[in-house]
Amino acid sequence: MADNEQLDGGAVEAERIVAPKSKLKLIIAAGGVFLIVGGAATWLFSARHTDEETRAAAAPAKPPVFVEVPDMLVNLVGSPGDRVQYLKVKLVLEVREEKQAEAIKPNLPRVTDIFQTYLRELRASDLNGSVGVFRLREELTRRVNAAISPSQVNAVLFKEIVVQ
Template sequence: MAETEQADGGGIEAEANAAAKPKARLKMIIAAVGVLAVIGGGAGWFFFFRHHGEETRAEAGPPPKPPAFIELPDMLVNLAGNPGDRVQFLKVKLTLEVKEEKQAEPIKLKLPRVTDIFQTYLRELRPSDLSGSAGLFRLKEELTRRVNLVLAPNEVSAVLFKEIVVQ
């Protein structure tokens, strides 16, 4: 009879062990997936973010050369207006910005043409064309476009206002 009790008792333990084995396997699988996720996340960070900084440093290269500036003579022009209106004047001091100093010499030789094209354009303006920051921005863009047409193949990066007075 002892054998049957041991067999019955052993059967209960076997059933408990059989039920515990799938739970233990499930815990092992979850733990393994968690460990792989942590390792995969670390490896992904390592490959994507670590190399990003090295590429930026490799592309930086030597520092860019400082731009050169060319001063233009002061310009005083009368603005276009309706007949009988009070005459208004525009006084501007301009500077041309070029990318490198070596570009400045050929441009200095053509400054009379630049002054002429600016004078001609500025005399066509009305006081309302210069109102507000949007008007000045449009003026700056138009002067840059015109100077680049005159100076081609040389290029001016920007026309800078040192002083602008509408009177």
């Protein structure tokens, strides 16, 4: 029995030695969790507060201005012997400010010429699907920006596209 008491006494002593280390680890872990949670809450609050201030301080955005381009009807490139196909396009140019629109209007004949020259080189297969229309939009935007530089167009918008 004395051996059992010694073993039990040794176990109690071992628990006393282990217990402070486990409590210290628990306190450190809890402190770390509180620091992380507190830091995250502070960051979220400051980010939300900054976004609200930014939105309040930002001036209301002006609506874009649109410039009508004359309707265009061009014949498309085809293989010899095929029937002739035509492309009818109604376009609008989107710009940021009215003064940009006023700067573009005197250059509309140049813009129309550049568009027609490019459109006449297309095949009907170039316009298939949304990918073809997207490529056409990007190419027309690039060409109009080169023609009216230093003014810039945000986008070329299609009002109507008909391939016959």
